[in-house]
Amino acid sequence: MTNRRAEEPERERVTIRTVAAHAGVSVTAVSKVTRNAYGVSEALRKKVEDSIAILGYRPSRAAQGLRGKTHTIGVLLIDIRNPFLPDVIGGINDVMAPANYRAMIGVGESRSQLETSLIESMIDYKMDGLVLVAPSLPADVISDYARQIPIVAVGYHDSGVKTFDTVNCNDQKGAALAVEAFQAQGYLDIGMLSLVAGHAHKVSVVRQREVGFRKAIKRAGLEERPIAKIALEAPDRENIMRDYINNPSRPRALFCWSDLDAIKLYDMATDMGVKVPDELAIIGYDNSPTTALRRIDLASIDQGGARLGELAAQTLLSRISGRKDAVKLLIEPTLVPRNSLGRVDAASQICRMWESHEVAYER
Amino acid sequence: MTNRRAEEPERERVTIRTVAAHAGVSVTAVSKVTRNAYGVSEALRKKVEDSIAILGYRPSRAAQGLRGKTHTIGVLLIDIRNPFLPDVIGGINDVMAPANYRAMIGVGESRSQLETSLIESMIDYKMDGLVLVAPSLPADVISDYARQIPIVAVGYHDSGVKTFDTVNCNDQKGAALAVEAFQAQGYLDIGMLSLVAGHAHKVSVVRQREVGFRKAIKRAGLEERPIAKIALEAPDRENIMRDYINNPSRPRALFCWSDLDAIKLYDMATDMGVKVPDELAIIGYDNSPTTALRRIDLASIDQGGARLGELAAQTLLSRISGRKDAVKLLIEPTLVPRNSLGRVDAASQICRMWESHEVAYER
DNA sequence: CGTTATTCGTATAACGTTACCCATATAACG
C-alpha cells in the first residue's frame, strides 16, 4: 500500500496517513493528538507534533466535516452596506480567532432566497455553528435550521423561541432615548422615519424601534403622529424624501430607523436649503463613522456593534460545547448627541440618565 | 440494511441513499442526475428529481468536497471597512449566483497570519476557487496556493506571475487622472498622501498609484514633491494629519490614496478652519458613497468596483472549468469631479478626455 | 444474422477524517 504511494512521481497531498508513517505511529494516534483527545503520552505527542510541523500537515476540513468538528462558523449578513456590520464582524473575530475558530461570511443581499441557500450551504459544509445577523426569516424556519446546527441570531427580538439564542441591543429603548432627547430640547412634534413592512417583520429591529417610539411618545404625552415609511428598494425614494421634507405639516424633529436613511435625508435637506437642526432636527441609528464627521455631525443611537458581535460569538461557542437551554441577551444602547439634535448640552444629560448597563453573560 | 434504518425512531438525515431508495434507483443514478452527468434518460431524471423535491434532499458539501466540486468559492478581504469592497462583492455575487455558485467571505483584518489561515481553511474545505481582494501576501506564496486551488487576485499588479489570474483597475492612470485634473485647474504644487510601506508592497494598488503620480507629475513638468506617508495603524494619526495641514509649505492640491483618508483629512481641515477647496483642494480614491454627499462633495477616482467583481468572478469560473493560461485584465478608472477639486467645469473636460474603455474579456 | 456502437443503469472503490472498541503493558490492590 505505502509502496505504491512511494512510486508516484508528483508529491501527493500530505494526509493524516503521511504523518502517521513519518512519525512511525498509527493513524489514530495522530488524530488523537490533533484533537487533543485522551490517551496520548508526552513522548507520542512530541513525535507527532514534530512530524506535523515538518510535513506542514493540515487536516482536511472537508473530511473533518464528514465525521467531526470543522472549527469554522458561518456568519450571515443581510447586506454589506449597512454601516454597523463591520463592528459586529470585528467583535465576532475578536472572540473566534483566539478560540481557534474561523468565521466565514455569507451575504444574503436582503433576498430570502439567497439567505436560505447560504444557510443551507453552511449546514452542508458541516460548520460548527451559525451567527445570523438581522435575519429576515420567520422564527419557525430558523428553528428548523437550529435543529441541525447551533444558531445565535443577532438583531432578532423573539424571546419565545427556545431552539436558538438571541443577542440584541434594546431597540425599544434606543427609540425612547431619541424621543426623550428631543423632548428635553423642547420639541413637541416628533416623528419617525421607518421602513415599509416586507423589509421588516414583527421581531426585526426596525419594528422594535417603532414600538419603542410609540410607547415613548405616549409616555411623554406628546402628539402621536403616524410613522412615515419608505420601501428600501423604491425607485422614487429620493422624491418621496423630498416631498416629505417639503410637507409643511411634517414634524420638526425626526427619529430615523438607520443612519443609512438619516444621512440621505440630511443630505437632501441640505440640498433643498432646509437647515439642520434649526428647521429639522434629526437623530439617526447606528452611530456610523460618517455621522461623526464635522460637516455632518449627526446625532445617532449607538448599539455597541462590537459588543454584540463578541457576545454572539461567546454565546455560540457555549452552545457548540453543549449548552441546551436558550440564552437571550440584551445590551443597552446609548445616545451620541451631536449638532443635528439641537442644543448638545441638554442632550448629554439624557445620555447620562440612561446609563448603559450590560446584561451579564451567563455560563 | 435499510430495515435497520426504518426501525430508528428519529428522522435521520436524508442522504443520496435515501433518495435512491425512494426513487427505486441506484445511488449512482441520483449522483448522475444532481451533477447532470452523461447517461441518464428523461424518465430516470424525472423520477429522481421528484424524489429529491419530495424529500428535500441537499447534497452534503463536506462529502462532495472529499470527492468532487463544492460549488462554492471563497473571497478574501483585507478588512471590511474599506468602502469599495461592497461593490466588488456585489459584482462577484451577481455573476456567481446565476452560475449556481455561492461565495463565502473571509476577513483578513490586514493580518497576514489570519490571511493565510483563512486561505488554508478555504482550501481545506475544498472550495472550487478563490478571489483574493488586495492581498498583502507575496507573489510566491500566492503562487504556492494557486497550485492547490484556482485563484484570481483583484488589486494585485503582477503581470509576471503565470500561476494565477489578476483583475485590476489601472491605478497608475487613476493617479494620472487626478494630477491632470489638478493641473487643468491651474495648480502647480500638487502633492500626494499615501501609506507607509508594510501596508503596501510593490505590487499593491497603493504603490501603483504612487508610481502613476510621480510619472504624471514628471510628464506635466511640475515640481516633484516627496509623497507624504502615514501608517494605517499609527496611534497619532490625527496629529500627523493636523501637522501636515498646518505646514505652510504643504501643497495646495492633494491627491489621496483612498477616500478613507481623504474624508478624514477633509474633515480635519474643516475642523481647523482650512477651507476646501480654496485653501486645500483634494481628490480621493474609490468614489465611496460618503464623497457624494452634498456637505462633503469630494472629488474621487472611481475604479468601478462592481465591474472588478464581475470580471474576477468570470475569470475564476473560466479557470475552474479548466483554463490553464494566465489572464491579466485591466479596466480603466474615471474621475468623478466634485467641489473639492475646484472649478468643476474644467475638470469634467478631463473626464471626457480619458474616456473609459474596458479591456475586453478573453475566454 | 453476426458484429459493432450507443445508451442507460449499477456496483464499488476511493476521498481523509473520527469514534468506537479492543489489545497490551504496567500499576495497584487484597
Next chain:
DNA sequence: CGTTATATGGGTAACGTTATACGAATAACG
C-alpha cells in the same frame, strides 16, 4: 500471586459523496 484498574496505543468501520469500470439492452450496420 491472582485480580482488577489504569494508562497507552492500534484496527477499523463509518460519514456521504463521486469516478471508474462494467454489464445489459437496444440500435445501427454491412
